[in-house]
Amino acid sequence: MHITIAPASTQTGQATIRFLLADPTNPSVRGVYRNLAKVPGEFKSHPRFEAVQGDIEDVASLNFKGSDAVLNIQPAIYEDKDNIARARAVSGNIKAAIQAAASVKRLVLLSSEGAQYDHGVGEILASHAAEIVLQGAAPxxxxxxxxxxxxxxxxxxxxxKKASFFFSTLTPLDFKLPHIATQDIGQACAAELLSTGAPLKSNPYIFDLEGPQPYSALDVKRAFEEAVGKELEVRPVEKEGLLEFWSTVFPPEVAKRITELNLSFLPGGVLYENSKPTGETRYGKTELVVVLKQLLGGQ
Structure with a gap:
């Protein structure tokens, strides 16, 4: 079996590749990189991995020929550009490359909870646009x-590290939100890619992916305290201060998109109300404290 990851440089892409290369069925994996210097050494030396140069924003650079399955990941853009138009264009490129290859049986798209909405979800509107374009892109x-x-x-x-506190845009501080670890995303995507050819419950087949339990900002505080071994303070950023907060981090239009996304999953928001749920939810196994310890260890 041959599987292509486009692009392969993201954390989720790398996690998926690791699970695929460790699978006993021994699939061959092709990673698409805009910059081949970003190919991890652990992949370069693997006999079943091939790195190729390509850019999801340039359809002429994409070659999926010989692949049975493709994973598409569309990284967020943090520039004042039309992210929805970009998502449509990139998805169109992926669809064209799949159709040109003829061999691709399954497309897996890394999307987001809330992608079923066409309003009120900010940054996630790009995932909504991608899903619309990619319906029917492969069998x-x-x-x-x-x-x-x-x-x-x-x-x-x-x-x-500097002052023993952190900001939380997840409020109220005891409000719990579903989380998921990159490792669990990689495992789920790898499983779907390796299941190519198996009957789907629906087409497109859609499921939500969440961690073993939801977490609040207070849960995050406790997990960080366990990871660093000291007491910490969490400083809430209330709803009315979100745009100002995100404007210190991102350009104006991006800050607006992130603010709308942030509001959408808080109490009263579009995702909080969840009037159009996906239907099926799967759960990963990785707990938050494990991820935070890994993040701190890498700093």
């Missing part, structure tokens, strides 16, 4: 809608 299509990444809390490490 089998799977959308993996992920919860909030545990690794997003890496942004808290700087202030934790």
């Amino acid at each position: 089998e299509v799977v959308f993996v809608r992920c919860a909030y990444f545990m690794e997003n809390w890496a942004a808290a490490i700087e202030t934790i």
Whole structure:
């Protein structure tokens, strides 16, 4: 079996590749990189891994020929550009490359919880656009809608190390939100890719992917305290201060998208109300404290 990851440089892409290369069925894996200097050494030396140069924003550079399955990951862009138009264009490129290859039986798209909405979810609207374009891109299509990444809390490490506190845009502090670890995303995506040819419950087949339990900002505080071995303070960023907070991090239009996304999953938001749930939810096994310890160890 031959599987292509496009692009392969993201953390989720790398996690998926590791699971694929460790699988006893011995699939061959091709990773698409805009910059081949970013290919990890652990992959370069593997006999079943091939790194090729390509850019999901340049359809002429994409070659999926010989592949049975493709994983598409569309990294967020943190520039004042039309992220929805970009998602449509990139998805169109992926679809064209799949159709040109003829061999591809299954497409797996790394998407997001909330991608079923066409309004009120900010950054996730790009995932909504991608799903629309990629329906029918291959004989089998799977959308993996992920919860909030545990690794997003890496942004808290700087202030934790310097001043023993971190900001939380997850409020109220005891409000629990589904999280998922990159490792569990990689395992789930690898499983779907390796299942190419197996009957799908629906086409596209869609499921939400969450961790073993939801977490609040207070849970994050306790997990960080366990990881660093000292007491910490968590400083809430209330709803009315979100745009100002995100504007210190991102350009204006990006800050607006992130703020809308942030509001969407808080109490009263579109995702909180969840009037159009996906239906099926799968659960990873990795606990938050494990991820935070890994993040701190890598700093």
